[in-house]
Amino acid sequence: MxxxxxxxxxxxxxxxxxxxxxxxxxxxxxxxxxxxxxxxxxxxxxxxxxxxxxxxxxxxxxxxxxxxxxxxxxxxxxxxxxxxxxxxxxxxxxxxxxxxxxxxxxxxxxxxxxxxxxxxxxxxxxxxxxxxxxxVRVEPIPPQQRLLAAFEQAGCHFLRADVEQGHIPGAQFGFYQEIEFAPPRDLRGLKEVEVSFLAGPHAIDVLIQGDRRGGFLDAGGDRVARLTIPYDQLDRHDWASEMRGHLGELARRRGLFG
Structure with missing residues (x-):
């Protein structure tokens, strides 16, 4: 017993x-x-x-x-x-x-x-x-799909994706997903483009980093662009040109545009 x-x-x-x-x-x-x-x-x-x-x-x-x-x-x-x-x-x-x-x-x-x-x-x-x-298999929501396509249309090429420990302001969890791209060829010296999404009920935040050194949690905040995009604006804008402009600005901040 x-x-x-x-x-x-x-x-x-x-x-x-x-x-x-x-x-x-x-x-x-x-x-x-x-x-x-x-x-x-x-x-x-x-x-x-x-x-x-x-x-x-x-x-x-x-x-x-x-x-x-x-x-x-x-x-x-x-x-x-x-x-x-x-x-x-x-x-x-x-x-x-x-x-x-x-x-x-x-x-x-x-x-x-x-x-x-x-x-x-x-x-x-x-x-x-x-x-x-x-x-289980999870695919991006339509706004993420639209913005990922915008980076590719801007000349970026997908490299890899991972999930890293750390907290981004506005994030729900103690980790964040990074989507890594090779940058447009004419942005010489810009080693990689890293993109993270923080989806909310009415808008999505897009974080763009233009260099692998450091990270979203690094003190060098001038290397990161953060955009808040309302969902109802996604169909009213040329996001490929918008992302291209942000990548060029990130490159110029580091003297890498050429």
């Missing part, structure tokens, strides 16, 4: 399988799916079932970089219930994706540097059991 109680506390053979039915979503959208639970060989008291949206973040410490998985959204999908031996229980869910979530799909292609997923968490009598990270 003691053995069975210990076994129940540490899982008791219970299996959990989370299936995400949404092929691709967007920040501010939803992930629909179901959690399938099969009871083990003993009666178990489940305190709650939750899902966490997680992202792999680059962390720099003591001049070294490593990657760490960070949870940035959580949703309980079931509260207390008894799970009988061998019982099968299906728990459907609709998980809301935060508006400032990173994205990892552009034009249907996965961004290898941005890993996003849902992790299932089951509390069995006070003992937490966390499952593996189930990959």
């Amino acid at each position: 003691v053995f069975k109680k210990l076994k129940a506390r540490f899982g008791g053979g219970t299996t959990v399988d989370t299936a995400v039915h949404t092929p691709v979503t967007q920040p501010g959208g939803f992930l629909d799916g179901v959690v399938e639970i099969v009871g083990g060989d003993v009666e178990q008291r489940i305190k709650y079932l939750a899902l966490r949206l997680e992202v792999e973040v680059e962390v720099e410490r003591d001049d070294r970089e490593h990657r760490s998985t960070t949870s940035f959204a959580e949703q309980r999908v079931a509260d207390r219930f008894e799970l009988h031996p061998g019982e099968r229980r299906s728990v459907p869910f609709r998980f809301e994706v935060p508006l400032q979530s990173p994205f990892n799909v552009v034009h249907g292609r996965d961004l290898p540097g941005v890993r996003l997923g849902l992790r299932t968490e089951l509390d069995i009598a006070g003992s937490l059991d966390r499952g593996d990270l189930d990959p």
Whole structure:
């Protein structure tokens, strides 16, 4: 009897399988799916079932970089219930994706540097059991798609994307996504162009940095342009020319235009 109680506390053979039915979503959208639970060989008291949206973040410490998985959204999908031996229980869910979530799909292609997923968490009598990270696909919202296209039309070429630890004023989380471009060829000396988005309910902030040295958190603020663009203005402006102008200004500030 003691053995069975210990076994129940540490899982008791219970299996959990989370299936995400949404092929691709967007920040501010939803992930629909179901959690399938099969009871083990003993009666178990489940305190709650939750899902966490997680992202792999680059962390720099003591001049070294490593990657760490960070949870940035959580949703309980079931509260207390008894799970009988061998019982099968299906728990459907609709998980809301935060508006400032990173994205990892552009034009249907996965961004290898941005890993996003849902992790299932089951509390069995006070003992937490966390499952593996189930990959999810998130594409940019239309304003982000429009502005990414504007950078390409301005002569930039996509290089890579990642998610870095740190806080930008106005950011919801302690990390930010960077989209890195090669600059237009005539902006000699401008090594890279880095773009971050901070989406809000009515407008989007675009941060543009014109050099890899330093970062958005660096003291050299003159190297960063920050624009606030209301969503209702996106269709009323030539954003390719606008971005081209900001890149030229960033280059001139460092004496790099030529």
